[in-house]
Amino acid sequence: MSKILIVEDDRTLCEELSVLLEKAGYTVGKIEVFDNVHLQMKKSDADLILLDINLPGENGEVILQKYRKISDTPIIMLTSSAEDIDEVLSMSYGADDYITKPYNPTILLLRITAVLKRSQKTGQTQMYNDIQVNLASGSISGNGKEQILTKNEMIIFGLLLDNKGEIVSRDEMMTVLWDNDEYLNDNALSVNISRLRTKLSELGIGDAIETRKKQGYLLK
Amino acid sequence: MKLLEYIKDRIPVYVAKTVEVFVIITFLIAFKVKSQAIIVVTFVFVMTFLFVEIWEYMRKREFYNTLKKSLEELDKKYLLPELIEYPDFYEGKIYIDTLRECDKSMTEHVADYRRQNKDFREYIEMWVHEAKIPVASLRLMCHNSDKPETKMTAQIKRIDDYIENVLYYARSENAERDYVIKEVSIKKIFGSVAVKNREILQILDAQIKTTGLDVMVLTDGKWLEFIIGQLMANSIKYCSEDRQLMLEVWADNLDKCVIFHFKDNGKGIIKEDIPYIFEKTFTGHNGRGNKSSTGMGLYISKKLCSKLGHRIEVISEYGEYTEVRIIFAKNDFYKME
Numbered sequence: 001m002s003k004i005l006i007v008e009d010d011r012t013l014c015e016e017l018s019v020l021l022e023k024a025g026y027t028v029g030k031i032e033v034f035d036n037v038h039l040q041m042k043k044s045d046a047d048l049i050l051l052d053i054n055l056p057g058e059n060g061e062v063i064l065q066k067y068r069k070i071s072d073t074p075i076i077m078l079t080s081s082a083e084d085i086d087e088v089l090s091m092s093y094g095a096d097d098y099i100t101k102p103y104n105p106t107i108l109l110l111r112i113t114a115v116l117k118r119s120q121k122t123g124q125t126q127m128y129n130d131i132q133v134n135l136a137s138g139s140i141s142g143n144g145k146e147q148i149l150t151k152n153e154m155i156i157f158g159l160l161l162d163n164k165g166e167i168v169s170r171d172e173m174m175t176v177l178w179d180n181d182e183y184l185n186d187n188a189l190s191v192n193i194s195r196l197r198t199k200l201s202e203l204g205i206g207d208a209i210e211t212r213k214k215q216g217y218l219l220k
Numbered sequence: 221m222k223l224l225e226y227i228k229d230r231i232p233v234y235v236a237k238t239v240e241v242f243v244i245i246t247f248l249i250a251f252k253v254k255s256q257a258i259i260v261v262t263f264v265f266v267m268t269f270l271f272v273e274i275w276e277y278m279r280k281r282e283f284y285n286t287l288k289k290s291l292e293e294l295d296k297k298y299l300l301p302e303l304i305e306y307p308d309f310y311e312g313k314i315y316i317d318t319l320r321e322c323d324k325s326m327t328e329h330v331a332d333y334r335r336q337n338k339d340f341r342e343y344i345e346m347w348v349h350e351a352k353i354p355v356a357s358l359r360l361m362c363h364n365s366d367k368p369e370t371k372m373t374a375q376i377k378r379i380d381d382y383i384e385n386v387l388y389y390a391r392s393e394n395a396e397r398d399y400v401i402k403e404v405s406i407k408k409i410f411g412s413v414a415v416k417n418r419e420i421l422q423i424l425d426a427q428i429k430t431t432g433l434d435v436m437v438l439t440d441g442k443w444l445e446f447i448i449g450q451l452m453a454n455s456i457k458y459c460s461e462d463r464q465l466m467l468e469v470w471a472d473n474l475d476k477c478v479i480f481h482f483k484d485n486g487k488g489i490i491k492e493d494i495p496y497i498f499e500k501t502f503t504g505h506n507g508r509g510n511k512s513s514t515g516m517g518l519y520i521s522k523k524l525c526s527k528l529g530h531r532i533e534v535i536s537e538y539g540e541y542t543e544v545r546i547i548f549a550k551n552d553f554y555k556m557e
Binding site: 012016017019085088101102103106171181183185 | 352
């Protein structure tokens with residue numbers, strides 16, 4: 001599993017972040033002493049770094065600039081600053097993403113997955129058992145048949161696939177859909193899931209998505 | 221400077237001079253001076269006086285007319301003492317020196333307030349950053365907790381909104397330009413506002429229709445996000461009780477400008493209130509009996525809009541709908557201003 005390094009000086013926040021990330025299955029590293037942060041970051045050998053901007057000593061943006069000279073590990077900037085200029089600067093110094101506090105935990109995890117995927121260059125095709133899932137063209141094929149999924153259905157299926165074997169709550173699904181500019185309401189989500197099931201059963205895997213009462217859905 | 225007014229002002233001098241001439245003439249007659257000589261003396265006396273008087277009038281007229289004209293042409297009147305040429309007569313010199321002194325004192329006074337204002341704003345900015353850290357921690361604690369803490373999350377969202385309000389109020393009241401104008405996607409901004417309000421919108425079972433939002437506008441992304449957030453908050457706060465909340469959001473991409481529309485099917489605003497809705501602390505008909513109406517949201521939004529050079533308008537029919545439009549100028553238009 002990927003290792004994430006948290007560079008955040010507020011103890012409580014740092015603690016909560018690591019609980020969140022550990023629950024999501026990542027290995028977490030922290031920085032305790034805030035000098036020569038960029039060297040500590042390099043030594044940590046993480047796959048992704050969460051970097052706060054307001055740090056004691058050197059500012060996160062300065063650390064980012066220094067770090068970019070020695071490594072290109074993906075970095076997500078976390079900040080409580082609500083100024084556009086910080087975002088513009090961070091991105092130009094080579095940050096991969098920029099999230100302001102207080103962040104929506106689901107979206108934070110989502111962004112982490114997205115950045116990791118980008119850096120690991122996973123292709124546009126993924127496999128689910130014998131079914132080939134093509135995220136770019138929005139189609140799934142298997143057993144000699146092909147089904148075209150709508151954008152919403154693809155987002156839902158992609159999310160279930162990323163969390164295969166784990167429960168995904170309706171709330172998480174909604175957050176991800178809304179984050180993709182699809183503003184569904186509760187009914188519409190149910191409709192989309194049942195349509196997705198119909199399409200999957202055409203490929204012979206109608207029972208792949210399991211409903212867990214009051215918890216969510218699970219891709220077996 | 222009017223001639224007639226000037227003459228009126230000088231009447232005591234003229235009276236004194238006339239008396240003087242008569243006294244001299246009487247003396248000259250008494251000393252039995254020849255009448256030709258009396259005429260010459262009187263003539264020289266009167267002519268010299270007239271010459272001096274006209275010269276005096278002319279140079280004063282020039283000074284005061286320039287002064288008046290400069291004052292009329294200036295948009296910042298207090299800059300006058302800096303602009304006016306130093307006069308060559310004594311009264312004028314006193315006058316300008318006094319003005320300059322006043323101006324200097326005023327400038328110092330203003331600078332002092334400006335400094336205080338800046339300090340206060342910097343403190344607010346810092347405070348907001350600090351306050352957001354425990355809010356972020358709380359948000360994560362709710363998420364990490366074993367049972368879903370939706371009620372707490374909703375309250376945390378409220379705290380966060382109030383914090384944002386303070387920040388943007390401080391920004392809107394301050395004269396400093398600290399925004400970054402760049403190309404921003406309306407779709408992206410609306411998206412983040414929608415995600416932030418997702419929980420409550422879902423509880424209300426709101427329907428959101430977006431069309432043609434894939435437009436780039438020149439603005440400060442964070443400020444626009446705050447403004448649209450205020451519109452969203454209003455639509456949620458003043459939704460109609462007897463029908464499902466429906467939001468229609470779209471953008472018209474025109475030659476000269478982009479118009480962003482944000483329309484709800486809520487309570488609407490009564491006609492009499494519409495001219496005042498952007499005024500500070502105005503709560504109006506809908507706000508009465510609603511404790512959470514502060515009358516600040518639209519006021520701050522309007523101020524931010526005018527700083528960024530956007531126009532904001534509200535159209536509404538009571539009991540039917542409210543539509544807010546934000547008009548963004550396009551690049552060449554923006555440069556022309």
